[in-house]
Amino acid sequence: MKDYDVIVVGSGIGGLTAAGLLAKSGKSVLVLESHDRPGGYAHGFKRKKYRFDSGVHLISGCGPDGYRGGQIIYKVLQALDVEHCIEFINIDPFSHARYPGLDAALPQSVEAFCERLGRLFPEERQGLRDLTRLCLQVAEEITVADEIMACTNFAEAHRLMPALCKYRKATLAEVAREFIINPKLLGLFASNWPYLGLPPSEVSFVYWSTMLIGYMVDGAYYCKGGFQHLADTLVDGLARHDGEIRFKAPVDKILIEKGRIAGVEVKNEKFAAPVVIANADIRHTICEMIGEEHFPPRYIQRIKKMQHSLSIFAVYIATDIDLIEHKLAHESFCFQDFDHEKNFAATCNGEITWLSITAPTLVDPNLAPPGQHLLMLTTLLPYQAAESWQQAKPGYMDAMLKLAGKYIPGLEDHILFIEGGSPATMRRYTQNFQGAAYGWDVSPSQVGPTRIPNQSPLPGLYFAGHWTSPGGGVYGVSVSGVQAAQKVLGIRQQAEFWRLIESIGQA
Numbered sequence: 001m002k003d004y005d006v007i008v009v010g011s012g013i014g015g016l017t018a019a020g021l022l023a024k025s026g027k028s029v030l031v032l033e034s035h036d037r038p039g040g041y042a043h044g045f046k047r048k049k050y051r052f053d054s055g056v057h058l059i060s061g062c063g064p065d066g067y068r069g070g071q072i073i074y075k076v077l078q079a080l081d082v083e084h085c086i087e088f089i090n091i092d093p094f095s096h097a098r099y100p101g102l103d104a105a106l107p108q109s110v111e112a113f114c115e116r117l118g119r120l121f122p123e124e125r126q127g128l129r130d131l132t133r134l135c136l137q138v139a140e141e142i143t144v145a146d147e148i149m150a151c152t153n154f155a156e157a158h159r160l161m162p163a164l165c166k167y168r169k170a171t172l173a174e175v176a177r178e179f180i181i182n183p184k185l186l187g188l189f190a191s192n193w194p195y196l197g198l199p200p201s202e203v204s205f206v207y208w209s210t211m212l213i214g215y216m217v218d219g220a221y222y223c224k225g226g227f228q229h230l231a232d233t234l235v236d237g238l239a240r241h242d243g244e245i246r247f248k249a250p251v252d253k254i255l256i257e258k259g260r261i262a263g264v265e266v267k268n269e270k271f272a273a274p275v276v277i278a279n280a281d282i283r284h285t286i287c288e289m290i291g292e293e294h295f296p297p298r299y300i301q302r303i304k305k306m307q308h309s310l311s312i313f314a315v316y317i318a319t320d321i322d323l324i325e326h327k328l329a330h331e332s333f334c335f336q337d338f339d340h341e342k343n344f345a346a347t348c349n350g351e352i353t354w355l356s357i358t359a360p361t362l363v364d365p366n367l368a369p370p371g372q373h374l375l376m377l378t379t380l381l382p383y384q385a386a387e388s389w390q391q392a393k394p395g396y397m398d399a400m401l402k403l404a405g406k407y408i409p410g411l412e413d414h415i416l417f418i419e420g421g422s423p424a425t426m427r428r429y430t431q432n433f434q435g436a437a438y439g440w441d442v443s444p445s446q447v448g449p450t451r452i453p454n455q456s457p458l459p460g461l462y463f464a465g466h467w468t469s470p471g472g473g474v475y476g477v478s479v480s481g482v483q484a485a486q487k488v489l490g491i492r493q494q495a496e497f498w499r500l501i502e503s504i505g506q507a
Contacts (some may be wrong), residue, residue, distance in 0.1 A: 015279025017481025080237025
């Protein structure tokens with residue numbers, strides 16, 4: 001039985017981030033992945049001559065510039081000495097929002113964003129500017145929140161982080177209505193809500209702000225070659241610092257000895273380690289791989305009360321239709337109603353009334369042969385929307401294709417390849433409960449201090465990924481990987497953590 005300092009269960013972006021940084025710090029690290037490739041929801045796949053992303057459309061934080069405390073993916077890749085091995089394509093505008101009678105581009109930078117939307121709603125210009133600047137303030141404050149709260153009392157924290165303290169329990173809808181009156185502008189401002197899986201009335205304003213400002217100020221990027229290349233580059237960074245990864249190695253049990261982590265078991269083979277980072281579904285990790293009896297009852301009760309997010313339905317298409325002629329953007333959110341509460345209610349009923357259309361070949365033509373394009377149609381759906389996804393999948397694919405045809409006329413007559421991914425598909429490949437796309441919902445009651453922390457009460461067990469702090473999305477899980485590595489090393493402040501990693505690189 002080989003011994004390691006750290007074993008990481010799962011090779012999603014959060015797990016790979018934690019694994020690579022700990023390997024860089026000098027720890028012996030083993031990553032175990034049940035799939036045949038790394039990446040989790042960021043993995044890609046090939047079909048015929050085409051390279052598809054399974055679920056990721058855009059990410060932020062990949063460049064050296066942005067808001068104070070951002071640029072997390074850039075920092076990780078640089079720390080692992082692999083930033084030169086990958087190329088990111090800047091996407092500006094970061095998305096387009098399409099509604100009946102309104103098609104608006106959402107550009108990068110606070111100034112450009114407010115100017116573009118302000119021209120459409122001139123009477124709301126000042127409120128829009130104030131709301132967007134508040135989002136920036138919240139995004140900057142949250143990057144130092146853990147350090148401030150660890151060193152000061154609440155009164156001092158309120159002075160240092162006034163926006164975060166004031167709005168920490170608020171939803172996007174509650175805050176946006178303080179600044180904007182026009183319901184169409186409210187809908188337009190919130191167009192990217194599917195990235196977080198909840199409508200404005202339910203999504204955390206704080207988490208929304210970090211997402212929006214990430215794309216608007218830290219920059220929106222597509223990974224050249226597809227997002228599988230990001231996962232592969234993190235694996236290269238892990239190997240560069242003597243870390244190991246094994247594929248088709250599903251962890252059956254996490255081993256406990258004398259009340260603490262002792263290692264894992266894979267296909268009757270045991271690997272010893274005093275630390276395990278679970279980059280996996282937390283409920284499955286605790287209840288199936290370990291056992292509830294090893295945790296305080298209140299901790300188990302808390303986990304069982306948490307609400308998981310919806311899943312997604314995706315349709316992957318290759319087409320020879322000219323997307324440039326149709327003036328399609330890399331990312332378009334297409335809604336038939338400005339009221340996102342109605343849109344979300346339809347989603348929860350299993351209805352296809354809106355979707356996002358992603359066209360990565362508009363920015364990376366090498367993903368398909370010349371003269372051809374790739375499309376990914378995506379919508380949110382609950383796992384319970386169908387009794388049998390095998391039977392229901394063709395109908396949902398047809399409905400999404402028909403809806404997409406309203407925005408790309410003639411698409412249905414120009415299909416070269418088509419494949420669907422249902423919530424059951426997402427569950428099968430990622431082992432997330434009911435194919436949850438974002439782990440726990442990012443509602444105000446499930447973010448910040450109320451989210452399951454990276455360090456568990458069981459000595460030696462840590463978490464990375466979208467089931468833990470801070471939340472979902474590639475940027476969020478990257479932060480979770482940094483936080484998990486920081487906790488393992490016993491470093492309280494993230495600035496101190498980055499100084500340590502940097503000093504190792506200079507040694």
